[in-house]
Amino acid sequence: MNPAPSPVRCHVVTGKGGxxxxxxxxxxxxxxxxxxxxxxxxxxxxxxxxxxxxxTPPLPYEERRVAVARGGGVxxxxxxxxxxxxxxxxEMFYNLRRAGRALRRVGAVDxxxxxxxxxxxxxxxxxxxxxxxxxxxxxxxxxxxxxxxPPTGRITRFLNVTGEMAGLTRSxxxxxxxxxxxxxxxxxxxxxHLVTLLEDMPVQETADAIAELTAAGLPVGSVVVNMxxxxxxxxxxxxxxxxDGLTGADLAPALAAAGLxxxxxxxxxxxxxxxEHARRWAAQDELRDEVEALDRPTVxxxxxxxxxxLGTLFQLAGRLEEHLRTEVAA
Amino acid sequence: xxQATEAAPTGRTRRAPRPPAPPAAEAxxxxxxxxxxxxxxxxxxxxxxxxxxxxxxxxxxxxxxxxxxxxVVVLTIDPARRLAQSLGLVELDNxxxxxxxxxxxxxxxxxxxxMKRTFDDIVVAHSTPERAEQILENPFYQALxxxxxxxxxxxxxxxxxxxxxxxRWDLIIVDTPPSRSALDFLDAPxxxxxxxxxxxxxxxxxxxxxxxxxxxxxxLFFSRIISKILGGQLLRDISAFVSxxxxxxxGFRERATATYELLRRPGTWFVVVATPEPxxxxxxxxxxxxxxxxxxxxxxxxxxxxxxPTTTALSATRADGAAEEALESGREGAELAAGALRVHxxxxxxxxxxxxxxxxxxxAHPEVAVxxxxxxxxxxxxxxxxxxxxxxxxxxxxxxPTGVPRRRILPARRR
Numbered sequence: 208m209n210p211a212p213s214p215v216r217c218h219v220v221t222g223k224g225g226x227x228x229x230x231x232x233x234x235x236x237x238x239x240x241x242x243x244x245x246x247x248x249x250x251x252x253x254x255x256x257x258x259x260x261x262x263t264p265p266l267p268y269e270e271r272r273v274a275v276a277r278g279g280g281v282x283x284x285x286x287x288x289x290x291x292x293x294x295x296x297x298e299m300f301y302n303l304r305r306a307g308r309a310l311r312r313v314g315a316v317d318x319x320x321x322x323x324x325x326x327x328x329x330x331x332x333x334x335x336x337x338x339x340x341x342x343x344x345x346x347x348x349x350x351x352x353x354x355x356x357p358p359t360g361r362i363t364r365f366l367n368v369t370g371e372m373a374g375l376t377r378s379x380x381x382x383x384x385x386x387x388x389x390x391x392x393x394x395x396x397x398x399x400h401l402v403t404l405l406e407d408m409p410v411q412e413t414a415d416a417i418a419e420l421t422a423a424g425l426p427v428g429s430v431v432v433n434m435x436x437x438x439x440x441x442x443x444x445x446x447x448x449x450x451d452g453l454t455g456a457d458l459a460p461a462l463a464a465a466g467l468x469x470x471x472x473x474x475x476x477x478x479x480x481x482x483e484h485a486r487r488w489a490a491q492d493e494l495r496d497e498v499e500a501l502d503r504p505t506v507x508x509x510x511x512x513x514x515x516x517l518g519t520l521f522q523l524a525g526r527l528e529e530h531l532r533t534e535v536a537a
Numbered sequence: 538x539x540q541a542t543e544a545a546p547t548g549r550t551r552r553a554p555r556p557p558a559p560p561a562a563e564a565x566x567x568x569x570x571x572x573x574x575x576x577x578x579x580x581x582x583x584x585x586x587x588x589x590x591x592x593x594x595x596x597x598x599x600x601x602x603x604x605x606x607x608x609v610v611v612l613t614i615d616p617a618r619r620l621a622q623s624l625g626l627v628e629l630d631n632x633x634x635x636x637x638x639x640x641x642x643x644x645x646x647x648x649x650x651x652m653k654r655t656f657d658d659i660v661v662a663h664s665t666p667e668r669a670e671q672i673l674e675n676p677f678y679q680a681l682x683x684x685x686x687x688x689x690x691x692x693x694x695x696x697x698x699x700x701x702x703x704x705r706w707d708l709i710i711v712d713t714p715p716s717r718s719a720l721d722f723l724d725a726p727x728x729x730x731x732x733x734x735x736x737x738x739x740x741x742x743x744x745x746x747x748x749x750x751x752x753x754x755x756x757l758f759f760s761r762i763i764s765k766i767l768g769g770q771l772l773r774d775i776s777a778f779v780s781x782x783x784x785x786x787x788g789f790r791e792r793a794t795a796t797y798e799l800l801r802r803p804g805t806w807f808v809v810v811a812t813p814e815p816x817x818x819x820x821x822x823x824x825x826x827x828x829x830x831x832x833x834x835x836x837x838x839x840x841x842x843x844x845x846p847t848t849t850a851l852s853a854t855r856a857d858g859a860a861e862e863a864l865e866s867g868r869e870g871a872e873l874a875a876g877a878l879r880v881h882x883x884x885x886x887x888x889x890x891x892x893x894x895x896x897x898x899x900x901a902h903p904e905v906a907v908x909x910x911x912x913x914x915x916x917x918x919x920x921x922x923x924x925x926x927x928x929x930x931x932x933x934x935x936x937x938p939t940g941v942p943r944r945r946i947l948p949a950r951r952r
Contacts, residue, residue, distance in 0.1 A: 224587040225814075358587075407916040408588075439883065440876035453877070461874030464866035465859040467851070476848030480884055481877035486914050 222402030229256040232355040237524035240280030244350040398428030434510040448485035506530035566934035567837035567906035573602040585810035586820035595712040597926040603645035652692040656682040677774035690725030813891035837906030853885035
């Protein structure tokens with residue numbers, strides 16, 4: 208009954224700060240979990256945004272169930288702790304867990320991640336890779352992994368770990384590790400989605416990030432236009448208002464009919480607000496064209512009233528699910 | 538004149554005497570015109586979370602000061618391309634460039650920070666040519682100077698120190714790097730100097746030299762692990778870098794401390810920028826607390842990109858109701874009027890939410906003066922746009938077309 212699942216299993220969500228990438232990542236995880244799938248939502252920046260969204264206590268470095276989706280689907284969340292990830296790594300490869308704890312006490316772990324900033328990213332992406340490739344009884348443990356990734360300005364560097372580390376470590380286990388990570392991130396299993404608003408800067412950064420990701424050989428997925436609004440003015444008037452502006456005289460008779468003739472200056476003030484609204488809308492339409500020119504699959508998520516909660520997330524997830532379905536069909 | 542005031546540090550609040558904080562959450566007005574035109578004000582640091590409009594705020598304040606007759610330089614970190622172009626910042630040459638402002642009484646100069654170049658300059662200025670070359674070519678130095686988390690913040694401070702030492706400028710306005718947290722700007726220089734100057738790196742690179750005999754066995758072990766993980770070459774690079782640096786100048790820490798102290802000197806003011814969003818205001822809140830803990834002078838909070846309605850005579854509820862009535866009347870133009878009423882209702886709801894968030898900030902920080910700046914219709918990317926923003930930033934608090942003081946978005950509720 209379900210459409211053939213998409214080959215993409217690792218969804219990396221990025222966007223300029225303030226575009227709502229954590230919200231989109233969470234909604235995408237819910238969308239992917241529909242129909243009984245198992246999805247892992249990964250936080251990489253240690254800000255506990257996912258816990259806030261799902262209204263749960265701060266996430267430990269451990270996969271925790273945060274939501275249940277249609278048909279028994281489950282979204283688990285994981286907040287990666289870089290230090291813990293390094294200790295885990297030391298244990299896995301060198302059997303050094305206890306020594307690692309001692310190192311942590313003297314601040315050595317912090318030190319190691321500081322002298323090689325790329326090490327942080329290798330550890331984070333390494334954990335993502337492990338989650339994507341983890342198998343149990345011959346099948347993947349997670350049907351999909353969604354990563355709430357660093358913002359657009361840093362995303363290429365974050366994902367392109369081999370490049371980042373190449374200058375520092377030319378050999379050694381970290382090099383081997385980052386090569387393995389790159390193999391997954393550059394494969395068709397991965398898609399990097401970009402969240403934007405219909406504002407100049409986010410659209411510009413989205414375009415820049417797509418160019419950088421493409422140049423680095425990283426697979427670009429969809430563009431998600433977040434917090435899109437509907438115009439409040441009727442269509443022909445909207446264009447005219449954006450062009451020439453409205454005046455109080457345009458509104459006064461109908462306002463009088465609504466019993467508002469006695470409020471001084473009201474018609475002019477409302478005309479000014481409506482004109483601004485129309486111009487904003489026109490500017491957004493231009494940006495919509497720019498987004499279209501990026502030539503990526505695009506989905507718009509509406510600006511929903513009220514605070515962000517699980518119900519709202521499910522609403523957004525519904526839209527994304529539709530989008531994913533058309534994507535697979537295409 | 539400025540000397541006299543510098544000798545006697547004044548209180549930490551701006552423009553004494555201030556009335557005591559009122560019992561209700563009513564913000565104090567932030568008069569930025571006074572701040573940037575005061576000859577005693579020499580440095581203004583604009584800080585806040587990423588994406589709140591720090592760069593435009595910095596540039597607009599600089600423009601206002603230049604138009605008032607001061608010789609101003611604005612140090613930007615990562616300006617949007619079109620704003621940079623409008624300021625003539627096409628080249629990244631790490632030096633201030635004069636911006637042509639027709640009719641200004643003073644001078645506006647702008648520069649964009651090139652962190653690698655600033656770092657290179659420090660190295661060159663403080664060592665022999667051979668030494669400098671050795672350092673500049675070290676792979677670890679190259680990684681450090683271009684990608685170390687905190688280099689940008691550190692170099693921004695370094696550049697600020699240089700600009701201030703030159704004494705060419707009446708006023709320096711600094712935009713802070715686009716970091717995740719506003720606190721990074723204050724923390725990064727120390728973190729970096731602690732790191733470079735730290736025992737860890739010294740023990741690691743030259744364990745035999747130090748007196749830590751007892752610890753050294755442990756550190757040898759540690760150094761083995763580090764080289765296992767990162768590869769031995771990195772350690773050799775670091776070691777070469779640190780020993781080259783060692784004799785160069787009196788330690789990174791001293792240097793960072795000196796620039797940090799600069800921020801505490803009289804004549805320096807911090808302006809915290811936020812948007813009327815919970816995250817940005819929470820970040821602003823942290824920063825305000827931190828400044829007060831560090832005894833750094835806070836001028837106030839700029840709440841940027843607010844959405845004040847053009848009229849407050851009609852509440853959201855009444856506007857929505859009237860929209861229905863207008864539609865029912867079926868008169869010509871009813872749909873348009875209903876649309877305009879709905880636009881107003883949305884605007885009132887948004888402004889109410891924004892005012893509520895601003896009020897929450899003020900109840901937690903009643904001593905912080907506030908200025909709101911309405912959102913422009915599009916992005917600010919030319920001098921005209923900056924001038925509009927400068928007017929909103931520096932206009933007198935009480936002088937607005939709607940009569941709502943500039944410290945608020947909506948009028949205070951009648952009691």
